[in-house]
Amino acid sequence: MTDLLKVKDRDIVVPGEILAVGLGFLPGKGTYRDGDKLIAGMLGMVSVENKVVKLISLSGKYIPKVYDKVIGKVIDVLMTGWRIDIGSAYSAVLNLKEATSEFIERGADLTRIYNLDDYVMVQITNVTSQKLVDVSSRGPGLRKLNGGRIIEVNPHKVPRIIGKEGSMVSMVKQATGCNILVGQNGWVWLEGEPEKEIIAVNTIRKIEEEAHHMGLTDKIKDYLEKVTGVKIQAKE
């Protein structure tokens, strides 16, 4: 049997495109098998690991995943918690128990803790098959976001914005002196001096636009040095 890969690693493929012929290849995420052919089941970038062919998605809405840290907006106050918009097709519920360790009396006014339109950094604790999402705001780095601004980016570009072990975002933080929090859902919170905030927003937009470029970190470093006029010390 001849196994033949029809595409290269990092190629962009569209739904229905034949990726490989032969039973030697295994279908990964976003692909399916039809007879002896491996076919793309969505638009994405090809990634071949040994014999597994999978697709990395490049567009589309955020899909909630357990343990993801996301930024959400309070859209409703419930009996024992809050309903939170996390920029996906499904809203999340933040239970009172998951929000505070204080004793809250029955029928107390929950808006004292989180009010409508507040932004909160939360972590997804559970997603059911019917896509009911539970989140928690108790944990390291999870808190209410006061002040600053929120921007939305493509959730599939978030890994590039954060960089390896947070290298990209910490570089932007260091250069602009802004506080930046990036949610896995593509919502980014920034707070700092007004002019610096704008620089940070532009930088993040630039990263989003050029996410697939090689040597992006160096490019962004040059860009930041140019606009801020300050040399950035390379981190070990």
Place this chain on the structure above:
Amino acid sequence: MAYTKRFDGRDWEETRPIEAKVGVIPRADGSAMFKIGNTVALAAVYGPRDLHPKFLQNPQTGILRCHYNMMPFSGHGERVRPGGSRRSRELSMVIEKSLLPVLDLSEYPNAVVDVFIELPQTDAGTRCAGITAAAMALADAGLAMKDLISAVAIGKVDDKILVDLNYDEEAYDGPKADIPVAMTPNSGKITLLQMDGEITKKELKKALEMAKKVCSQIYEIQKNALKEKFKVQ
């Protein structure tokens, strides 16, 4: 008088000039433009998102909702009355049913994917242009799809079988037929087949053969448009 040469001088199996672009509407989750001759279709996809009214929700799977709309100034001469009509309702339904077979929305229970198809300029073949644009927009929105959908109208004018009728041919005063066909270009399955007029069995078979050929040409254009948006410089 027999129809011996096409009004616009095209070959019998030649489509009008085609242009396609993906990502034309920044605020939409997926969007595309498909232009064939003087017919222009814009498709915007929103979602998957929350579905209201709630009674439309399906806990098994997400649903697809299509909205087909011809703009008032788009037509030939007569102004099209704005808003929905019986025709646009039917076409919305037809387009929805021709796109659903390739879509997998089971990952999105209770949600909806909205597709808006707007036609700023029309010259026959709007449902086919709409379906073609919508398929690109759905792929752009990152939804799970088994295949793309390409569509074209095959017609008969007098005794000639021809591809992609324009308005003059559609309005031909004599024996004619108009058959819009939508299919999956890779597996060759038909998802839409309608007919207006009369045709023999033999001619219909020939027409479907032609549709298959033209759809694979259109597929190449769709594919290139999609890759153009996401390509790495």
